[in-house]
Amino acid sequence: MVKGLFPIEELSARRTPFYYYDSALLRATLAEISSLLLRYPDWKVHYALKANFNPALLQIIAEYGLGADCATGGEIQAALDAGFAPDGIVYTGVGKRDEDIRLALNAGIGRFNVESVAELQVINEIATAMGKVAKVSFRVNPDMGAYSYANITTGLTENKFGIHHTMLEDAVKQALLMTNIELCGLHFHIGSQILDTADFIPLCNRINQCLELTDRLGVTLRDVNVGGGLGIEYDHPNHRPMADFASYFEVYKKHLHTKLPVHFELGRSVVAPCGTLISRVLYVKEGVHHKFVILDASMTELIRPALYSAYHRIENLTSEEAEEVYDVVGPISEHSDVFGKEVKLNRCRRGDLIAIRSAGAYGEAMASHFNCRPFPEAFISEQ
Ligand SMILES: Cc1ncc(COP(=O)(O)O)c(C=O)c1O
Missing domain, CATH: 2.40.37.10 (Lyase, Ornithine Decarboxylase; Chain A, domain 1)
Incomplete structure (x- = not known):
């Protein structure tokens, strides 16, 4: 019986269908993330707006000091409207439109997660015309899958996402020649609904290799962004209403060999259960x-x-x-x-x-x- 979890009378009075969000569970989840992050003071979680951009939820999430991971200019605007700090916004997407790039530069977002050299050139041109410098991380395609759903796996060679790890060196060299690009980090995301946190270990190994490469090229990075993907228990929402954030962070702590701040982009695990x-x-x-x-x-x-x-x-x-x-x-x-x-x-x-x-x-x-x-x-x- 789960009926006690729901305000049945209030729900019954409403026109269906509708989404009901349990704000107490959302707040408890955000409090859990914030308290775990006390152990890792320079780590940061960006909430992935693609999971849910309902303005009232965004406002609650922004209150807890998370950054925002946005996939379009619309999401950047929604994040700004909800009170997310511009420099805590990262903008990812394999097909960024010129007007969205301009919006992001004008807003002073923290980072463009760039997915191709072609995109990098366009961002450099637009930034130059606007007299701005774009802070960039390269989204690296690590050629490894999440073992959950094949159709939400994004880190394989055959996927459209990111710059293949074998092409990273060339991309870094090109970025260093561009006047209005500041290369600040590397970014990864292998897929979604990953329940076995050991699935992130091969990703950590690949990230370590990529960071060795950037070190060898003499690039000083500011951070590494490992994306999102932490799964939730769809089978048992009452027993386990919260994702296992503690194990998730621990895997990265143990297997990433870097002193750089680690950033995350969590969507599903923040909002799905509520x-x-x-x-x-x-x-x-x-x-x-x-x-x-x-x-x-x-x-x-x-x-x-x-x-x-x-x-x-x-x-x-x-x-x-x-x-x-x-x-x-x-x-x-x-x-x-x-x-x-x-x-x-x-x-x-x-x-x-x-x-x-x-x-x-x-x-x-x-x-x-x-x-x-x-x-x-x-x-x-x-x-
Ligand atoms: C680049 C990127 N970051 C973060 C996320 C959020 O992933 P999740 O909701 O699985 O945490 C996604 C989801 O597709 C994504 O594509």
């Missing part, structure tokens, strides 16, 4: 082999199951009746508009409130207007 998609049962439909629970939520509010076959725990918040087995689906005419197959739920009836858990990351942020459906609203609990 978010729940709340929906209502429209119909319970008897099929030949299956019983279907048809929700008023769909892949337009939460696309992860359709996109990655991602698992989210589903619960009936308003029934205490014996469990039955259902396929839980949305109303859209797409084969993949399914939240879960053969899900055990307390017996469902029309109007029951259904919680789709751990949906705070890559949920609301990836919502669409498909079928002319409105964007989901958000309700943030007072803490």
Whole structure:
């Protein structure tokens, strides 16, 4: 029974579907990160806005002094509006647009994570025209995977991301010749939803090699950014509502051989557990082999199951009746508009409130207007 976790009366009074965010859990998570960072005073966590750019959540996250990891000019603006310090903003992305580069330079962001020499040249040109110097880290493609989902693995040779580690030396030499580029760091990101923190050890080894290279080239860096990727327990949101940040930081402490400050870009692990998609049962439909629970939520509010076959725990918040087995689906005419197959739920009836858990990351942020459906609203609990 998880019903005590949710303010059922308040939720019932609202029009569904909507995202419910537990601000107390978000604050507890941020407090845990802040307290662990006391052990590593010059390390910094940047919150990856792509996971969730809801302005009220951003304001809470900014209060805890995190930096921001942004993928577009829109995210940079959202971070600035929420109160993140400009010099704590890093801007990553394989296809930065000129106007977004200008916005970033005007705002005085802390770092461009540059993904190609072609991009570096454009940033240098734009910075020169504006009379500014761009602080840059090279995003290095380390040619190694995260072992979680193949489609959220970003560090392989075949991926579009970063400068391949074998091409780093040439890129560094070119950067050193550019007048309006200051090369400040190296950046990495191998993928997402990584639960076994030992998966980060090969990355540490690759980073150590790359730092040996930059040392050999006589470059003095300011920091190294290891990206994000820490996973959460989608299966057990009640038992483990927080990611294992302590083990995550320890792996880097143990396996990175550098005195440089280490920066992180965490998205999912910060916000996923605090978010729940709340929906209502429209119909319970008897099929030949299956019983279907048809929700008023769909892949337009939460696309992860359709996109990655991602698992989210589903619960009936308003029934205490014996469990039955259902396929839980949305109303859209797409084969993949399914939240879960053969899900055990307390017996469902029309109007029951259904919680789709751990949906705070890559949920609301990836919502669409498909079928002319409105964007989901958000309700943030007072803490
Ligand atoms: C460059 C970069 N940094 C950070 C993140 C955040 O990753 P996560 O949400 O897994 O922590 C992502 C996610 O795609 C990313 O692409």
